[in-house]
Amino acid sequence: MTDTAPGLPRLGTTLFSLTLEQRRPGRDLASLVAEVAARDLGPGLEMVAFQSLRGWPRLDDDAVREVRGVVEASGLTPSCLAINNDLGLYPGRLLSDDESYEYVAVQVRGAAALGFPVTRVGVETSPAILERLLPLAEELQVGIGVEIHAPLTIEAPPVAALKDLFVRLDTPWLGFVPDMSSSMRAIPGAVDDAHRAAGISPELTALTKELWSEPGPTMAKFPELERRAAEAGATPAQVGNLKMLFTMHGRMAPERWADFFPHVVHVHGKFYGVEEGPDGLTDPSIDWPAVARVLVEQGYTGFISSEYEAHAYSDRHGAFDQVRAQHDMLKGLLEQQQPVGAAR
Amino acid sequence: MGPLDDQVVRADSLTATPDGLDIAVHSHWYRALPLPSLVTADLTVDGEPIDTSTLAVTVNGHRYAFAELAGQGDEYWFTTDPLVLHVPVPTAPGREHRVQLLLGLSIPYILTGPDRVPLVAPSRTDKTLTAAGA
Numbered sequence: 001m002t003d004t005a006p007g008l009p010r011l012g013t014t015l016f017s018l019t020l021e022q023r024r025p026g027r028d029l030a031s032l033v034a035e036v037a038a039r040d041l042g043p044g045l046e047m048v049a050f051q052s053l054r055g056w057p058r059l060d061d062d063a064v065r066e067v068r069g070v071v072e073a074s075g076l077t078p079s080c081l082a083i084n085n086d087l088g089l090y091p092g093r094l095l096s097d098d099e100s101y102e103y104v105a106v107q108v109r110g111a112a113a114l115g116f117p118v119t120r121v122g123v124e125t126s127p128a129i130l131e132r133l134l135p136l137a138e139e140l141q142v143g144i145g146v147e148i149h150a151p152l153t154i155e156a157p158p159v160a161a162l163k164d165l166f167v168r169l170d171t172p173w174l175g176f177v178p179d180m181s182s183s184m185r186a187i188p189g190a191v192d193d194a195h196r197a198a199g200i201s202p203e204l205t206a207l208t209k210e211l212w213s214e215p216g217p218t219m220a221k222f223p224e225l226e227r228r229a230a231e232a233g234a235t236p237a238q239v240g241n242l243k244m245l246f247t248m249h250g251r252m253a254p255e256r257w258a259d260f261f262p263h264v265v266h267v268h269g270k271f272y273g274v275e276e277g278p279d280g281l282t283d284p285s286i287d288w289p290a291v292a293r294v295l296v297e298q299g300y301t302g303f304i305s306s307e308y309e310a311h312a313y314s315d316r317h318g319a320f321d322q323v324r325a326q327h328d329m330l331k332g333l334l335e336q337q338q339p340v341g342a343a344r
Numbered sequence: 345m346g347p348l349d350d351q352v353v354r355a356d357s358l359t360a361t362p363d364g365l366d367i368a369v370h371s372h373w374y375r376a377l378p379l380p381s382l383v384t385a386d387l388t389v390d391g392e393p394i395d396t397s398t399l400a401v402t403v404n405g406h407r408y409a410f411a412e413l414a415g416q417g418d419e420y421w422f423t424t425d426p427l428v429l430h431v432p433v434p435t436a437p438g439r440e441h442r443v444q445l446l447l448g449l450s451i452p453y454i455l456t457g458p459d460r461v462p463l464v465a466p467s468r469t470d471k472t473l474t475a476a477g478a
Contacts, residue, residue, distance in 0.1 A: 019374045020347055023424060050375040054422050086452035088462030089378050091414045094455075122453050198345045241345050315347040 008334045009295050010303050011327050012044020012079045015052050017308035017319045030070045037074040041323050044079030044303035057107045064113050079303040080266045081116035083107035085125045101132050112140040118266045120147050120177045123158050127165040130174055137173040145177035145265040150250035153182055154259050166263040175265035178257050182250035186285045187212055188272030193314035200238050208242045218246050254290040261298040272310040274325040281329035296337035348372040349467045358475040360435040368426035372467040373449050376423050379416035384448025389433050389441055403427040437477035445469040
């Protein structure tokens with residue numbers, strides 16, 4: 001296993017990285033999990049319950065036994081189960097607070113039955129619902145983490161409300177799941193493939209990247225993007241695709257992840273491509289040396305789930321190979337950091 | 345906009361049945377979605393728009409009228425399973441059809457705007473394919 005030295009964050013993989021692999025003929029949960037293990041991409045194993053588990057959120061005892069058997073046979077360690085609070089489940093209305101609580105609680109129980117120590121929810125799960133879930137989390141000893149994903153940053157009002165809640169409750173069972181989509185240094189190159197396939201001109205792609213990289217809050221740049229893209233001939237559907245780039249890729253400084261501690265229960269190692277550079281493996285769109293520094297300085301010893309997401313844009317690179325490259329890069333970066341305490 | 349869009353309607357998706365044309369449709373979203381999430385299936389076959397109210401859908405072995413999906417919040421369309429659109433147009437094994445589909449999936453956990461409306465993720469298909477026999 002590519003395990004890191006004691007006292008450092010541990011590596012792992014989320015099956016979400018294998019979204020395209022999952023669709024190939026003959027693939028099933030067992031074969032994906034077995035290949036993650038065979039390629040030494042653990043020790044942590046995360047999955048999105050609604051993506052990987054047929055019958056979720058109501059697995060019967062046989063299904064639970066089968067999934068547990070697959071994970072145990074692999075030798076991987078369950079790290080996190082990503083669950084969802086489908087507030088917009090029914091047309092024309094959102095779930096009530098009672099319905100939302102029940103929808104998530106069923107899944108936290110399911111995660112416990114499967115042996116996952118942490119669940120991930122989205123920011124749509126309100127502080128009030130999280131507080132209501134706390135006794136269940138304590139009883140089951142399953143953490144609940146709110147994912148901080150682009151376009152959220154430390155400055156977003158919902159994040160401040162969550163921080164207040166976690167400080168007030170001071171519990172290990174509720175916290176954040178930082179996702180590196182919020183703290184990127186460039187729009188990923190894989191976007192070029194998707195734009196070419198969608199008939200979006202290289203000039204429009206370049207314009208979007210240029211505006212994205214300028215200083216200032218991303219949300220404030222939408223009007224200028226819409227105006228200049230329309231002037232350059234973009235159709236309304238293409239403008240929608242360009243705006244999605246601003247939503248999916250945040251520009252928070254990676255050092256700001258320190259502000260989420262000590263309330264971090266899991267980390268998503270979101271990435272869009274690791275490549276060989278003049279100084280070894282590097283990620284052009286995410287500053288992993290800065291992220292590794294923060295995680296080690298904060299004494300984080302939980303899992304970083306490698307979450308390859310360029311499959312949303314391109315199938316040019318193999319996900320297994322990309323996760324391998326990210327693991328090799330991260331192991332090196334983490335082990336280069338000063339031990340906890342020495343850096344202070 | 346991505347690799348899964350090209351898999352929504354696949355080379356072997358069309359089947360000719362005595363009742364019309366069956367189209368196997370795969371989701372372009374990465375996770376299972378509740379059936380009410382299938383909010384748009386704007387379909388044109390050989391240039392003729394298909395009235396959605398005439399569509400039936402088979403998913404998980406259950407057959408619904410398209411409008412009935414909105415009431416099936418306890419049932420999910422799993423990631424790797426196709427659902428089948430039953431389209432009342434005449435066909436026969438070996439016949440070619442141009443299929444244009446705008447599939448719109450309401451993403452129930454991504455709420456947008458001040459009114460917190462679920463994001464609708466579109467996927468557009470325009471393929472000419474041959475129907476197999478049932």
